[in-house]
Amino acid sequence: MTVLAVAEHRRGELRDVSDQLVAAGYDLADETDSELHVAVVGGDTAEYGDRLNRPSVDVVHTVEAGAEFNHDVSVQAVEQLVDAVDPTVLLLPHTVNGMDYAPAVASQLDRPLVTDAVDLAVDDDLTVTRELYGSKVETTVDVHADRAVVTVRPGEWPPADGNGEASVEAFDATIDESQVRSTVTGFEEAVSGDVDITDADVLVSVGRGIEEEENLDLVRDLADALGATLSASRPIVDNGWLPADRQVGQSGKVVTPDVYLAIGISGAVQHVAGMKGADTIVAINKDPNAPIFDIADYGIVDDLFDVVPALTEEFQ
Amino acid sequence: MKILVTVKEVTVVDDEFEIDGLSIDDRYVTYDLNEWDEYAVEEAVTIAEDVEDVEVVTVTVGPERADETIRQALAKGADRAVRVWDDRLAEASMLDPATKARLLGAVAEEEDPDLVLTGVQSGDDSLGATGVSLAERLEMGWAAVVNQLDLSADEGVAHVHRELEGGVDEISDVELPAVLTIQTGINDPRYASLRGIRQAQSKDLAVKSLDDLGLGPDALDSPIEQTALYEPETEGEATLFEGGAGETAGELAGLLREKGVGQ
Numbered sequence: 001m002t003v004l005a006v007a008e009h010r011r012g013e014l015r016d017v018s019d020q021l022v023a024a025g026y027d028l029a030d031e032t033d034s035e036l037h038v039a040v041v042g043g044d045t046a047e048y049g050d051r052l053n054r055p056s057v058d059v060v061h062t063v064e065a066g067a068e069f070n071h072d073v074s075v076q077a078v079e080q081l082v083d084a085v086d087p088t089v090l091l092l093p094h095t096v097n098g099m100d101y102a103p104a105v106a107s108q109l110d111r112p113l114v115t116d117a118v119d120l121a122v123d124d125d126l127t128v129t130r131e132l133y134g135s136k137v138e139t140t141v142d143v144h145a146d147r148a149v150v151t152v153r154p155g156e157w158p159p160a161d162g163n164g165e166a167s168v169e170a171f172d173a174t175i176d177e178s179q180v181r182s183t184v185t186g187f188e189e190a191v192s193g194d195v196d197i198t199d200a201d202v203l204v205s206v207g208r209g210i211e212e213e214e215n216l217d218l219v220r221d222l223a224d225a226l227g228a229t230l231s232a233s234r235p236i237v238d239n240g241w242l243p244a245d246r247q248v249g250q251s252g253k254v255v256t257p258d259v260y261l262a263i264g265i266s267g268a269v270q271h272v273a274g275m276k277g278a279d280t281i282v283a284i285n286k287d288p289n290a291p292i293f294d295i296a297d298y299g300i301v302d303d304l305f306d307v308v309p310a311l312t313e314e315f316q
Numbered sequence: 317m318k319i320l321v322t323v324k325e326v327t328v329v330d331d332e333f334e335i336d337g338l339s340i341d342d343r344y345v346t347y348d349l350n351e352w353d354e355y356a357v358e359e360a361v362t363i364a365e366d367v368e369d370v371e372v373v374t375v376t377v378g379p380e381r382a383d384e385t386i387r388q389a390l391a392k393g394a395d396r397a398v399r400v401w402d403d404r405l406a407e408a409s410m411l412d413p414a415t416k417a418r419l420l421g422a423v424a425e426e427e428d429p430d431l432v433l434t435g436v437q438s439g440d441d442s443l444g445a446t447g448v449s450l451a452e453r454l455e456m457g458w459a460a461v462v463n464q465l466d467l468s469a470d471e472g473v474a475h476v477h478r479e480l481e482g483g484v485d486e487i488s489d490v491e492l493p494a495v496l497t498i499q500t501g502i503n504d505p506r507y508a509s510l511r512g513i514r515q516a517q518s519k520d521l522a523v524k525s526l527d528d529l530g531l532g533p534d535a536l537d538s539p540i541e542q543t544a545l546y547e548p549e550t551e552g553e554a555t556l557f558e559g560g561a562g563e564t565a566g567e568l569a570g571l572l573r574e575k576g577v578g579q
């Protein structure tokens with residue numbers, strides 16, 4: 001039996017999630033007495049192949065396939081590799097690019113797909129733990145099949161590191177160009193404004209709990225009183241209430257301030273990805289079950305419209 | 317041109333809730349149009365306003381209750397709606413991406429759209445997989461997590477930005493027909509006008525069973541079974557300040573001062 005994990009790279013770099021996938025693959029392979037294979041499709045396969053040669057990896061497959069990710073190419077390459085290796089479990093990342101090709105791979109292979117796994121176990125069946133309702137609830141699903149495709153949530157497994165003794169093998173995939181229906185023409189970085197929230201020592205961060213644009217003054221006043229910088233969760237930026245360079249999270253900025261004050265922010269995984277590295281996290285949220293309290297150091301379970309003005313007053 | 321928009325009625329859980337078997341106890345839930353689908357509907361309706369002769373059809377898999385949610389999309393300007401339901405669906409505790417793609421795909425095959433818009437993910441299940449599964453099933457092109465769309469129907473291409481991690485967009489061209497999964501922030505969803513809400517009441521909302529769609533009962537067969545639903549043990553060790561707002565704010569102020577904030 002074999003577990004196959006496919007790494008991710010972008011613009012010349014192997015992404016961190018790759019070593020996390022290797023770690024998830026290792027756990028699964030260990031539990032089921034399977035071989036662990038890792039693959040990388042496209043990019044600098046020589047360098048990536050070397051990097052992915054982590055302890056306990058049996059084989060690294062490198063597939064030449066252009067510099068950047070193209071989902072049509074990846075689907076074909078991974079499908080052919082799966083045909084050759086026949087893994088019981090294929091692990092892909094639940095990243096933006098993972099979302100762009102994992103469902104197609106599963107569908108092409110006619111294997112069941114479970115996405116965004118936070119834990120994996122094997123008894124008779126593969127059991128996948130995932131989160132529902134914005135991480136308020138967890139669920140387990142059993143896959144009653146002998147083959148499966150699972151996408152793994154970034155940041156859940158500690159990354160594999162060190163050097164292993166895998167054999168690094170080039171795999172030739174034949175790409176049918178007529179099945180390539182999309183072309184990547186470039187990349188664009190978000191333009192940054194005059195404030196760099198990644199530089200701030202103290203961030204006062206506001207989320208959808210603020211309800212109305214007019215209410216933003218409440219948190220602005222607090223930030224001013226504290227000498228802090230104002231940042232936000234995604235909905236605030238989506239609404240156009242604050243510019244994009246204030247957004248904390250997966251698609252915004254990763255911040256590591258001394259103090260991060262999350263006000264009316266639920267703590268969705270994509271938000272947490274951007275702020276879990278803060279030294280001290282303080283949450284103000286009226287929902288005692290909000291997942292932000294799982295990573296907060298200090299919290300107040302109350303209405304922000306009562307607490308925030310009172311806190312501002314303390315500093316005036 | 318025809319645009320098909322998949323819309324989901326999502327379950328919204330109250331702050332305090334109880335679990336009943338494999339679902340949240342009815343008493344603690346409300347329902348709403350999926351946030352991501354609001355943006356997808358807006359994108360379709362905007363295209364219909366800008367380009368001549370565009371029909372916007374929404375499709376949902378859901379029980380009768382979902383009609384209310386579907387009417388929200390109709391009130392915002394979709395032309396008509398299809399709702400897929402079958403009592404056998406009520407027994408399924410969850411629908412996996414392949415099953416959703418089969419059901420939505422059957423409607424898409426009947427409708428034969430030029431463009432399909434879905435949300436990136438549903439706010440309750442968060443599979444993040446239905447759109448691309450559907451594309452593969454329909455043998456269409458696709459792009460996931462689209463935050464900018466410029467449709468060039470003459471060339472048969474959609475120019476899109478895909479929002480990657482870390483504030484980087486990938487720019488790509490996708491051949492039409494295609495399925496695009498729409499990210500929040502791509503546009504500014506409108507509120508339904510009173511007139512829109514009134515008009516929505518008389519728009520066509522067709523209910524289709526599996527039989528109507530030519531799907532046998534095995535269309536619901538899935539090897540994926542939900543086995544448990546529970547509140548996660550909190551890993552958190554947060555110190556909670558308790559008392560009235562004046563008190564908690566005072567304690568927090570003390571902590572912040574200790575950390576050298578606001579001096």
Ligand SMILES: Cc1cc2nc3c(=O)[nH]c(=O)nc-3n(C[C@H](O)[C@H](O)[C@H](O)COP(=O)(O)OP(=O)(O)OC[C@H]3O[C@@H](n4cnc5c(N)ncnc54)[C@H](O)[C@@H]3O)c2cc1C
Nearest residue numbers: 207208209233234249250251252264265266271286287304
């Ligand atoms: C591909 C992808 C990328 C994403 N990238 C990001 C990202 O970079 N950054 C990001 O933030 N999100 C991102 N998201 C969105 C993310 O999934 C969540 O939707 C978002 O983080 C929710 O923001 P929020 O916490 O402000 O809102 P909600 O989840 O709606 O939470 C609002 C909170 O406010 C609380 N509240 C309400 N009223 C009050 C009150 N009066 N007093 C106190 N508390 C109150 C509620 O209890 C709730 O917990 C991304 C999603 C996807 C799919």
Ligand SMILES: Nc1ncnc2c1ncn2[C@@H]1O[C@H](COP(=O)(O)O)[C@@H](O)[C@H]1O
Nearest residue numbers: 322323376377435437438443444445446
């Ligand atoms: N039951 C459903 N009915 C209609 N559309 C759905 C349904 N479930 C998911 N979708 C669509 O697929 C998108 C992604 O959902 P999911 O893959 O469940 O996270 C949603 O934003 C909807 O557009």
